[in-house]
Amino acid sequence: MRLSKLTASLVAAASICLAAGAASASGGEAVLKDEHFSFEGLFGTYDKAAAQRGFQVYQESCSSCHSMSLVAIRNLGDPGAPFYDEEHPNPNESPVIKAIADMFTVTDGPDSEGDMFERSAKPFDHFPSPFANEQAARASNGGAFPPDFSVLVRAREHGPQYIYSLLTSYEDEAPEGVDMRPGMNYNPAFKGGMIGMPPPLFDELVEYSDGTQASVEQMAHDVVTFMAWASDPKMEQRKRMGWMVMIYLFIFALLMYGSYKAVWRDVEH
Amino acid sequence: MSGYPGYDPKSGFEKWLDARLPIVRLGYDTFIFPTPRNLNYWWTFGAILAVILMSQIITGIILAMHYVPHVSMAYDSVQHINRDIRFGWMLQPMHATGASMMFLAVYIHMFRGIYYGSYKSPREVLWIVGVVIYLLMMATGFMGYVLPWGQMSFWGATVITNLFSAIPLVGESVTSWLWGGFSVDNPTLQRFFSLHFVLPFAILGLVILHVWALHVPGNNNPTGVSVKNVDKDTLPFHPYYTVKDGFAIVVFLMVFATFVFFMPDALGHPDNYIRANPVVTPVHIVPEWYYLPFYAMLRAVPDKLGGVIVMFGAIAVLFVLPWLDTSKVRSMRYRPLAKLFFLIFVLVCIGLGWAGAKSPTDLVFATAVDEHGVATGFSFLWLARILTLYYYAFFLVILPVLGLVEKPKARPESIEKSVLKSNAGEA
Amino acid sequence: MAETVSTSAQDPSRRDFIYIATGAAGAVGAGLFVWPLIDQMNPAADTQALSTTELDMSGIEEGQQIIAKWQGKPVFIRHRTQKEIDEARAVDVATLKDPQTDEQRLVPNKDGKYEPQYLIMLANCTHLGCVPIGDGAGDYDGWFCPCHGSHYDSAGRIRKGPAPKNLYLPPYQYLTDTLIKIG
Numbered sequence: 001m002r003l004s005k006l007t008a009s010l011v012a013a014a015s016i017c018l019a020a021g022a023a024s025a026s027g028g029e030a031v032l033k034d035e036h037f038s039f040e041g042l043f044g045t046y047d048k049a050a051a052q053r054g055f056q057v058y059q060e061s062c063s064s065c066h067s068m069s070l071v072a073i074r075n076l077g078d079p080g081a082p083f084y085d086e087e088h089p090n091p092n093e094s095p096v097i098k099a100i101a102d103m104f105t106v107t108d109g110p111d112s113e114g115d116m117f118e119r120s121a122k123p124f125d126h127f128p129s130p131f132a133n134e135q136a137a138r139a140s141n142g143g144a145f146p147p148d149f150s151v152l153v154r155a156r157e158h159g160p161q162y163i164y165s166l167l168t169s170y171e172d173e174a175p176e177g178v179d180m181r182p183g184m185n186y187n188p189a190f191k192g193g194m195i196g197m198p199p200p201l202f203d204e205l206v207e208y209s210d211g212t213q214a215s216v217e218q219m220a221h222d223v224v225t226f227m228a229w230a231s232d233p234k235m236e237q238r239k240r241m242g243w244m245v246m247i248y249l250f251i252f253a254l255l256m257y258g259s260y261k262a263v264w265r266d267v268e269h
Numbered sequence: 270m271s272g273y274p275g276y277d278p279k280s281g282f283e284k285w286l287d288a289r290l291p292i293v294r295l296g297y298d299t300f301i302f303p304t305p306r307n308l309n310y311w312w313t314f315g316a317i318l319a320v321i322l323m324s325q326i327i328t329g330i331i332l333a334m335h336y337v338p339h340v341s342m343a344y345d346s347v348q349h350i351n352r353d354i355r356f357g358w359m360l361q362p363m364h365a366t367g368a369s370m371m372f373l374a375v376y377i378h379m380f381r382g383i384y385y386g387s388y389k390s391p392r393e394v395l396w397i398v399g400v401v402i403y404l405l406m407m408a409t410g411f412m413g414y415v416l417p418w419g420q421m422s423f424w425g426a427t428v429i430t431n432l433f434s435a436i437p438l439v440g441e442s443v444t445s446w447l448w449g450g451f452s453v454d455n456p457t458l459q460r461f462f463s464l465h466f467v468l469p470f471a472i473l474g475l476v477i478l479h480v481w482a483l484h485v486p487g488n489n490n491p492t493g494v495s496v497k498n499v500d501k502d503t504l505p506f507h508p509y510y511t512v513k514d515g516f517a518i519v520v521f522l523m524v525f526a527t528f529v530f531f532m533p534d535a536l537g538h539p540d541n542y543i544r545a546n547p548v549v550t551p552v553h554i555v556p557e558w559y560y561l562p563f564y565a566m567l568r569a570v571p572d573k574l575g576g577v578i579v580m581f582g583a584i585a586v587l588f589v590l591p592w593l594d595t596s597k598v599r600s601m602r603y604r605p606l607a608k609l610f611f612l613i614f615v616l617v618c619i620g621l622g623w624a625g626a627k628s629p630t631d632l633v634f635a636t637a638v639d640e641h642g643v644a645t646g647f648s649f650l651w652l653a654r655i656l657t658l659y660y661y662a663f664f665l666v667i668l669p670v671l672g673l674v675e676k677p678k679a680r681p682e683s684i685e686k687s688v689l690k691s692n693a694g695e696a
Numbered sequence: 697m698a699e700t701v702s703t704s705a706q707d708p709s710r711r712d713f714i715y716i717a718t719g720a721a722g723a724v725g726a727g728l729f730v731w732p733l734i735d736q737m738n739p740a741a742d743t744q745a746l747s748t749t750e751l752d753m754s755g756i757e758e759g760q761q762i763i764a765k766w767q768g769k770p771v772f773i774r775h776r777t778q779k780e781i782d783e784a785r786a787v788d789v790a791t792l793k794d795p796q797t798d799e800q801r802l803v804p805n806k807d808g809k810y811e812p813q814y815l816i817m818l819a820n821c822t823h824l825g826c827v828p829i830g831d832g833a834g835d836y837d838g839w840f841c842p843c844h845g846s847h848y849d850s851a852g853r854i855r856k857g858p859a860p861k862n863l864y865l866p867p868y869q870y871l872t873d874t875l876i877k878i879g
Contacts, residue, residue: 042531070345070348070352071352072742072745074741074745075352078741091745092744092745092748112755123745124742124745124746147543150348151348151542154534154539154542155539155540155542155543156539157539159539231542233352234351234352234358237358238358238359238362238530238533239530239531241359241530242526242527242529242530242531243530245526245530246523246526246527246530248721248725248728249519249522249523249526250523251721252519252718252721252722252725253516253519253520253523255714255717255718255721256512256515256516256519256718257516258714258717258718259512259515259516259714259715259718260512260513260515260516262710262711262714262715263508263509263512264509264512264513265711267306267504267509268306268688268689269306269307269504269688327733331733331736334736334737335736335740349740349742352741353740353741353742353743354736354740354741355732355735355736355738355740355741356732356735356736357736357740359732360732360733360736
């Protein structure tokens with residue numbers, strides 16, 4: 001075909017453009033561990049048990065510094081979420097979600113006197129933030145700002161692998177030649193190697209109710225699963241819909257091709 | 270002309286309406302339109318673009334129902350669309366990915382136009398309207414990318430609006446006029462939202478002009494040979510090309526759906542999931558992939574104003590392309606040298622995109638290590654410079670000169686002959 | 697027989713089939729795609745999560761009325777006086793435009809008993825949705841809508857004016873004697 005070269009080059013053009021776009025983010029200096037997660041791939045779903053354990057890790061360890069302000073408590077019981085209960089498809093009515101909500105205290109108001117007051121959280125409340133604002137967070141964390149968890153996995157290149165590596169790559173001693181500033185911790189997965197966050201996980205930090213051994217690697221895997229869900233809570237729905245759309249389009253394409261051949265049947269072209 | 274009798278209203282109502290508002294006639298004349306019988310799949314991208322434009326307008330109107338153009342709420346409202354609005358998790362990625370799909374299709378459409386000489390007489394105005402559409406698409410896409418108010422939104426807006434400060438004398442006034450303040454801030458966001466909403470309708474209007482300008486001379490075709498005998502050389506657009514375009518559209522939609530449902534983040538940048546922060550610049554600011562070649566040209570020039578001129582000039586040169594190409598032969602099929610230079614041109618555009626994605630100081634390949642142990646060699650800055658030179662040379666030197674010196678191959682006498690011959694050859 | 701049928705006679709029906717199938721597939725696809733475009737305007741998940749409100753009425757003094765908000769709509773909560781209750785119960789229900797007894801205007805608490813002092817109603821006039829003036833306004837010691845002159849009595853029943861219905865009651869239930877959940 002005359003156009004085969006042109007075709008090949010244009011396809012190459014498109015794919016390189018796309019690849020360039022994807023690869024355009026900086027990074028790559030830090031070494032990432034190639035951890036695999038249940039939610040990867042075209043059919044991947046969130047491992048609910050891991051996400052539930054991850055929620056426990058978040059609650060008991062991360063949430064004292066890291067907010068997750070875009071996620072509502074009710075979201076934990078949505079379809080595809082860690083605490084989805086088929087008997088209570090409406091998370092606002094789910095006893096599990098209500099029980100989780102009772103664990104939190106939120107500030108509401110103003111009341112009729114004009115004062116703010118504290119009350120126990122309801123499913124519609126969002127996760128309360130540990131600090132009132134960024135300045136307060138920095139002041140309590142030696143100038144570093146603990147990022148919000150809501151979309152963190154999507155906000156980092158290779159998010160799941162990056163966060164997993166970050167949590168599991170702390171080293172007690174910086175290698176020779178690396179000048180550590182006081183208060184900083186050495187972590188080769190972090191850009192530059194110096195990170196303000198002290199190692200957040202250590203073995204047996206939490207006690208899993210399902211008997212899973214709470215090693216650092218296990219907790220890191222679990223909390224990343226939970227954070228990935230928080231970042232993309234509709235992923236399972238989207239993939240399921242995606243397959244239906246693809247199957248439909250494939251059949252429709254075949255029919256279109258059949259029509260095309262039928263219409264052009266008697267025409268030399 | 271027996272094959273194209275024109276619209277013939279039959280029923281009384283059709284005649285009555287035709288005398289008052291000949292809208293059925295308009296549709297008939299638009300779709301029962303003599304179209305060369307030898308168009309290949311490269312010609313389907315016009316229809317694909319029409320479909321994506323409509324998809325963008327519809328999803329855009331819907332997103333505007335839920336989006337809040339305010340610096341304190343824009344980011345959260347986009348998240349709200351993805352998390353709480355019914356089907357928002359599908360409609361928002363459709364709109365964001367749709368922009369990339371539209372540029373992908375428009376680039377193929379433009380390369381096709383260049384290869385087959387579709388800009389040459391009598392289709393100069395058709396081409397120019399197309400370039401204006403492309404320019405408006407760039408403006409619309411840029412402003413749309415600002416709306417989610419992530420880090421790349423904010424810093425992309427800052428970098429691009431700062432380009433205008435390079436204009437002598439009035440530069441500073443122009444930028445603060447664009448911003449509505451002294452930096453990219455809420456007034457900027459709000460006007461970008463307004464313009465992002467309205468510009469697509471201007472694009473839609475220009476598309477109608479584009480189709481009108483197409484219908485006067487009719488389609489070009491892969492041979493570049495004009496239609497000589499309507500009955501033998503052409504087919505009515507409907508049903509022949511409606512089904513062919515329809516098939517291509519569905520195949521393209523499969524590519525589109527793959528991105529929307531399975532890799533919605535592949536064409537975006539992770540940093541745009543970080544809330545805009547005016548005091549922290551991302552390590553590496555990159556625009557969306559479809560602007561990368563121009564971004565590379567901007568950075569290729571060491572002078573600020575020079576870079577801006579080179580970048581905008583790269584688009585401006587497209588406007589005069591019909592008069593730069595001196596060859597009387599439309600299709601590069603019959604121009605072996607032009608075809609070669611065209612293929613290099615396509616690769617150059619891709620290479621510019623590659624260079625635009627990299628930091629200028631990054632090395633394409635290293636040749637040596639200096640006394641500090643740092644590798645030195647051929648940097649992306651120099652790659653971008655060389656490729657920018659070729660980009661301009663292609664339009665300003667190669668095409669004008671080639672038309673005078675190149676000896677084209679023999680062309681078929683007519684579209685019909687080319688079709689019969691090639692079929693015989695393949696059999 | 698089959699051999700004698702010319703292909704030109706056979707093909708059109710096969711072609712018609714594929715055209716119809718293609719057209720049908722396209723129509724079905726377009727139809728399915730339209731649904732998300734429509735459904736996105738329905739109340740979002742966060743809006744639906746806020747569809748219930750809990751309210752403590754213990755702080756409302758006798759003869760006092762507050763306006764709470766439920767699903768973005770105003771709700772009257774009136775702590776009625778004994779006089780208002782008696783007036784409301786003295787009316788001959790048969791003479792009313794929208795006949796309802798006073799008890800039908802209330803919801804029993806957990807023990808199945810009524811708390812007649814608390815009257816809870818949506819605060820929009822059933823005529824065209826204005827918020828009536830309360831605190832014993834109008835000719836019947838209840839509410840009076842200034843927009844088009846509807847008079848409601850002390851049980852929120854329409855007595856005079858253009859409104860067709862009594863003030864609507866929101867769905868609510870008693871959690872304790874003074875705590876209610878609306879919605």
